[in-house]
Amino acid sequence: MLEVVDASVAYGPIEAVSGLSIRVEPGQVVAIVGANGAGKTTLMKAIAGILPLAAGRILLEGRDITAMPAHRRVAAGLALSPEGRQVFPDQSVRDNLELGAWCRDLRPAALEAAIEEQYALFPRLRERRDQMAVTLSGGEQQMLAIARALMARPRVLLLDEPSLGLAPLVIREIFAIIRGLRARGITVLLVEQMANLALGIADHAYVLETGRVTLSGSGAALLQHPQVRAAYLGAGH
Amino acid sequence: MLATLLQALVSGLAIGGVYALLALSFSITFTTTRTLNFAQGEFIGVGAFLGVTLLYLLAPGEGGSFSALAPVAAEGGRYPVAAAAAGAALGALGLLLFLAAIRPFAGKPGMSWVMSTIGFGIILQSLGLAVWGPAPVNMPSPFGDGVIRLGGAGVRPQEVAVLVVAVLLMLALDITLRRTRLGKAMRAVAHDPAVAALMGIPVTAIMLGAFALSSALAGLGGVLVAPIASASLFMGMGIALKAFSGAILGGLDNPRGCIFGGFALGLLESGVALWQAQWREIAVFLIIILVLAIRPNGIFGRRALDKV
Ligand SMILES: Nc1ncnc2c1ncn2[C@@H]1O[C@H](COP(=O)(O)OP(=O)(O)OP(=O)(O)O)[C@@H](O)[C@H]1O
Ligand SMILES: [Mg+2]
Numbered sequence: 001m002l003e004v005v006d007a008s009v010a011y012g013p014i015e016a017v018s019g020l021s022i023r024v025e026p027g028q029v030v031a032i033v034g035a036n037g038a039g040k041t042t043l044m045k046a047i048a049g050i051l052p053l054a055a056g057r058i059l060l061e062g063r064d065i066t067a068m069p070a071h072r073r074v075a076a077g078l079a080l081s082p083e084g085r086q087v088f089p090d091q092s093v094r095d096n097l098e099l100g101a102w103c104r105d106l107r108p109a110a111l112e113a114a115i116e117e118q119y120a121l122f123p124r125l126r127e128r129r130d131q132m133a134v135t136l137s138g139g140e141q142q143m144l145a146i147a148r149a150l151m152a153r154p155r156v157l158l159l160d161e162p163s164l165g166l167a168p169l170v171i172r173e174i175f176a177i178i179r180g181l182r183a184r185g186i187t188v189l190l191v192e193q194m195a196n197l198a199l200g201i202a203d204h205a206y207v208l209e210t211g212r213v214t215l216s217g218s219g220a221a222l223l224q225h226p227q228v229r230a231a232y233l234g235a236g237h
Numbered sequence: 238m239l240a241t242l243l244q245a246l247v248s249g250l251a252i253g254g255v256y257a258l259l260a261l262s263f264s265i266t267f268t269t270t271r272t273l274n275f276a277q278g279e280f281i282g283v284g285a286f287l288g289v290t291l292l293y294l295l296a297p298g299e300g301g302s303f304s305a306l307a308p309v310a311a312e313g314g315r316y317p318v319a320a321a322a323a324g325a326a327l328g329a330l331g332l333l334l335f336l337a338a339i340r341p342f343a344g345k346p347g348m349s350w351v352m353s354t355i356g357f358g359i360i361l362q363s364l365g366l367a368v369w370g371p372a373p374v375n376m377p378s379p380f381g382d383g384v385i386r387l388g389g390a391g392v393r394p395q396e397v398a399v400l401v402v403a404v405l406l407m408l409a410l411d412i413t414l415r416r417t418r419l420g421k422a423m424r425a426v427a428h429d430p431a432v433a434a435l436m437g438i439p440v441t442a443i444m445l446g447a448f449a450l451s452s453a454l455a456g457l458g459g460v461l462v463a464p465i466a467s468a469s470l471f472m473g474m475g476i477a478l479k480a481f482s483g484a485i486l487g488g489l490d491n492p493r494g495c496i497f498g499g500f501a502l503g504l505l506e507s508g509v510a511l512w513q514a515q516w517r518e519i520a521v522f523l524i525i526i527l528v529l530a531i532r533p534n535g536i537f538g539r540r541a542l543d544k545v
Contacts, residue, residue: 048435049434050431050434050435069434070431070434070435071434071436071437071438071439071440072437074435074436074437075437079435080435082432082435086429086432086435088424088425088428088432089428090424090428091421091424091425095421098418098421099421099422099425099433099436099438100436102418102422102436102437102438103436103437148436149435152436152437
């Protein structure tokens with residue numbers, strides 16, 4: 001479905017991602033875990049096309065999209081809900097959702113139907129539809145960011161730290177939604193610092209350290225891996 | 238007394254409308270690309286001369302000489318045609334400006350785009366001087382030279398027309414920015430181009446569009462004001478500077494603030510002129526500096542300009 005092959009990404013002279021390869025099979029939830037600064041966000045931005053690769057390739061359904069500009073990748077089936085939500089603060093919840101569907105160029109009736117679909121998935125957004133996004137709570141903004149990405153009807157949904165800064169109850173809600181997405185057949189690539197939660201729902205997972213994959217395996221296997229337990233899940237539990 | 242006041246009010250609103258329109262044109266490129274077209278003044282002058290040239294060509298024989306066109310040249314729908322054509326031509330020039338003077342430098346550290354847009358303006362002005370010469374020429378108003386009597390005050394119909402056109406255009410732009418798909422995308426790019434790209438929005442195309450629109454407004458502005466003053470390749474400098482001041486005053490990143498700033502400047506200018514004509518510029522800029530000392534981002538602005 002999605003394949004990153006020997007990818008390197010650099011900020012000036014500093015390489016944040018080095019010769020990294022991952023695979024995401026159709027219908028899977030694939031998790032990437034790693035400490036702060038491991039290069040997770042850099043990798044997601046490179047997949048979405050807002051950072052260029054210094055080396056390597058990105059394939060979407062077998063097609064090489066390495067040179068494709070970011071806005072065309074959305075039409076090709078990739079949508080990123082970025083780290084820190086990045087909703088458009090001075091636009092309404094509804095308009096944020098409309099922007100998410102930009103590449104589909106829907107007629108008004110179809111657009112409203114697509115927005116309704118997201119309201120059904122995130123009822124809280126329906127209540128807040130006419131509010132400016134800046135006035136939403138952190139959890140609501142996160143829901144909006146995910147819903148906005150879903151508006152593009154992606155074949156692979158990229159989620160960068162959907163739990164960032166949220167209360168445990170809201171995090172549980174967000175993860176229930178991710179499970180629901182998988183049940184609907186949407187492929188998800190998930191970056192998370194809450195390693196226990198991410199590995200708990202992942203079909204497959206990668207551990208990133210300083211821009212390289214150091215471990216990979218099924219979510220369940222990595223949850224039991226001593227190295228993972230020591231580094232990311234708090235040893236001794 | 239009342240008549241003079243009314244006259245000053247109409248004049249202030251008319252020139253304020255032009256300032257507001259051009260203040261908005263600065264805001265459009267600044268919010269979407271964080272750059273400004275410092276050739277906007279030259280664009281106004283070239284727009285006016287293109288307008289005069291079109292009137293001259295559209296009314297062969299009956300319009301008189303190029304430098305002193307007869308009022309008839311602006312009649313019969315020729316003036317709106319000339320205005321629209323000048324707007325379109327300058328819009329196309331805006332595309333060239335973006336590709337040649339902005340795109341290579343935008344988003345990079347340094348202020349090379351300041352120099353490149355100024356240079357673009359100087360080249361444009363020199364070309365204009367070669368084609369049309371340095372002398373100002375008269376542009377007739379489609380409403381003639383007459384004066385409407387309004388409660389004892391004499392109001393020039395062109396001033397009313399400028400005000401009406403400017404207000405209609407700004408309303409249309411405001412609705413476009415707030416209500417349409419394209420306007421929402423422009424505001425998304427204004428907020429953050431990378432995040433806009435994540436929505437699938439073609440960011441470069443939007444930026445190109447912003448420059449075309451901004452430049453078209455300059456061309457149109459030139460054709461609107463020329464009948465009030467006269468067309469000159471140097472007329473735009475003052476107007477662009479005032480419009481820019483209006484934008485800074487209202488808040489460069491706030492379109493409605495820019496409209497407010499433009500009108501405020503026009504009214505201030507004609508108000509002070511009523512009292513002491515020679516104090517006009519001094520008073521206007523002193524007030525601007527005073528306001529900015531209190532509100533550095535403009536009255537309705539959010540972002541600091543020092544980010545450019
Ligand atoms: N714009 C930038 N310019 C220079 N260096 C950067 C930039 N963004 C990130 N880096 C560096 O690249 C490395 C990887 O950063 P990245 O944001 O990808 O990490 P991350 O795994 O997402 O971390 P976190 O868990 O904190 O979100 C870090 O060392 C960071 O300092
Ligand atoms: Mg990150």
